[in-house]
Amino acid sequence: MILIHPPTSLLKMIQYYIMESTFSQIAFIKNLLRFSPRQLKGETMAAEFIKKTLREYDIAWKEQKFTTFIPETKKAILLADGQRISCQACCYVSGKIEGKDSLLSSLIPSRFFLEKPNINFNPECPKTISCSNFYFAPALAIPRGEVPRVLRAQKVNGLVSVKKVKHSAVNILVGNTKNPRTLCFAPYDSINMGAIDNASGVATVMDAILSRPDTLTNTLYVFSANEELSYDKPTYWGHGFRVFEQRFLGIMQRARKIVVIDSLGNGPTHITQDNNLQYLSFPIKNIKSLRSKVFAMFGDFHHLMSVYHSDADILEGLEQKYLKEATKKLSALC
Numbered sequence: 015m016i017l018i019h020p021p022t023s024l025l026k027m028i029q030y031y032i033m034e035s036t037f038s039q040i041a042f043i044k045n046l047l048r049f050s051p052r053q054l055k056g057e058t059m060a061a062e063f064i065k066k067t068l069r070e071y072d073i074a075w076k077e078q079k080f081t082t083f084i085p086e087t088k089k090a091i092l093l094a095d096g097q098r099i100s101c102q103a104c105c106y107v108s109g110k111i112e113g114k115d116s117l118l119s120s121l122i123p124s125r126f127f128l129e130k131p132n133i134n135f136n137p138e139c140p141k142t143i144s145c146s147n148f149y150f151a152p153a154l155a156i157p158r159g160e161v162p163r164v165l166r167a168q169k170v171n172g173l174v175s176v177k178k179v180k181h182s183a184v185n186i187l188v189g190n191t192k193n194p195r196t197l198c199f200a201p202y203d204s205i206n207m208g209a210i211d212n213a214s215g216v217a218t219v220m221d222a223i224l225s226r227p228d229t230l231t232n233t234l235y236v237f238s239a240n241e242e243l244s245y246d247k248p249t250y251w252g253h254g255f256r257v258f259e260q261r262f263l264g265i266m267q268r269a270r271k272i273v274v275i276d277s278l279g280n281g282p283t284h285i286t287q288d289n290n291l292q293y294l295s296f297p298i299k300n301i302k303s304l305r306s307k308v309f310a311m312f313g314d315f316h317h318l319m320s321v322y323h324s325d326a327d328i329l330e331g332l333e334q335k336y337l338k339e340a341t342k343k344l345s346a347l348c
Contacts, residue, residue, distance in 0.1 A: 037224050039217040039279075039337045042067065044329055046213045052204040054084055054181055057239060060202050061184050064216065064237050068188065071224055078185040080257045083245045085148070089175035092133065092154050094167035101154040103174045104134065104145040106245060109152035111172030114164050120146035120155060121319070125248050127151075133172060135161055138319040145205050145323040148243060148250055183239035185258055188223055194234035194265060196348045198222075199255065199296070200275040201241030205323040210313070210331050212241075214279040214340075221341045222348065229348040234265070252297035259298045266300070272308045273347055278340040279332040281314025285343065311344065 046052075049059040068075050090103040092111075104120075109131065116132035124147035131152045136144035145155045152174045156164065164170055200215040219235050236258060244253035259266060266272060273285075274296045291310045292301060301308065312318075313336060321327040 037071075037221060039214075039221050039341075040329070040332070040334055042217045042220060043209060043213040043332065046202070046216065047207060047209055047329060050204055050207045052202065052208060053243065054086065054179060057181075057183065057203045061186065061237075061239065064186055064202060064220070067220060068186075068223075073188060073223060073227075073230075076187040076191060078187060078258060078261060080183055080185070080240075080254075082181050082183050082240045082253055082257075084179050084181045084240075084243055085245075086177045086179045087175070088177055089173060090154060091174075092156065092170070092172045094163050094170050096169075097163075099156055099160050099163060100143065101133075101156050101172070102143045102145055103153070103176055104147060104155045105149045105151060105153040105174055105176060106178070106250070107150060107152060108175045109173075111152050111154060111170075111174070114167065114170040117161070117164060120144065123147075124149060124250075128248055131172075133164060133170070136319070136322060136324075138316075139322065139324055139326070140320065142324045142326045144321075150247060178245065181240070183254060185239055185254055186237040188235040188237070189230040189233045191234055191262075192265070193268065195232040195270045196229075196234070197266060197269050197272045198233060198235045198275060198344065198348065199238050199258075199273070200236070201238040201254065203239060203242050203254075204327075205242050206325045207327045209327050209329050210280050210318055210321065211277045211323070211327055212275075214277060214313070214332055214337060215275040215311075218275055218278055218337060218340045218344060221337070222344045225341060226345045226348065229345065233348040249297045255296060255298050259300065263300065266304060270307060271347060272296070272304065273311055273344065274308065275311045275340075275344060277315075277318050278311065278313045279337040280317045281336060283311065283313060283336065283340045283343050284315075285309050285311050285347075309347070311340070313340070 120134040240254040
């Protein structure tokens with residue numbers, strides 16, 4: 015654990031209050047999207063941008079550095095009767111996909127097809143490729159509109175080449191790291207663009223920090239890395255959360271509330287303790303014992319699925335009024 019920036023003086027705090035009025039969630043998100051997809055180098059650049067923003071407002075932070083492994087696509091090809099089908103790899107291993115018998119909806123939980131080669135599509139996403147799930151078998155995601163071509167084809171062949179890449183990641187910790195009453199997590203990596211998922215959550219946490227610096231006394235805000243992809247099996251997402259859990263389980267157990275901020279700004283803000291959403295948004299090892307204090311904070315889930323993990327998850331899907339609403343609701347929890 016490394017202390018990066020010294021505490022602010024009273025004069026600095028006064029200057030900070032003046033500067034805070036200049037912070038724009040939309041502008042912050044727009045800048046964060048420059049590093050999309052926020053995997054590997056993109057994630058590292060996003061982390062540097064978050065730290066740069068904190069530095070500009072004289073906010074102290076700490077780093078929890080860790081090593082993880084990320085799949086990097088080298089080749090993704092799908093042919094239907096010799097004609098190319100637009101596709102993206104969504105898997106951790108290389109290999110071939112023969113035939114179309116394994117064509118499936120990516121909204122089916124990945125655990126049911128975790129080791130089965132497949133071609134998948136998101137039925138909720140109308141225009142582009144949505145990499146909803148990742149698999150420990152060769153897998154390709156295609157646009158919903160290409161499904162009829164695959165079904166009509168006599169011969170379907172796919173080829174995927176994926177490299178397992180070692181990656182240095184960092185959780186960025188802001189606030190009370192000893193005995194916080196409230197813990198707030200916002201992952202900053204992304205698959206494809208990731209404006210809603212989850213630049214919106216990162217911007218909301220940053221806005222909460224800047225608009226309510228008094229909450230830093232009793233709250234720990236965590237900008238979490240490596241939430242999307244890791245080689246953890248079968249639950250490949252949430253690795254950065256579990257790294258934090260391994261080091262800070264004690265403060266998680268003592269905290270009154272744990273809030274996971276993910277995919278906001280595309281509709282009214284919802285806060286729930288639904289068990290399924292707790293698992294999807296915060297798959298830590300001790301979720302059962304901590305469940306009573308874990309809250310998932312999110313926006314329009316149905317709209318999210320229409321752009322989920324795709325290049326359609328862009329700035330235009332967000333509204334300032336919903337982002338500000340999210341900030342107010344988060345601050346009320348802290």
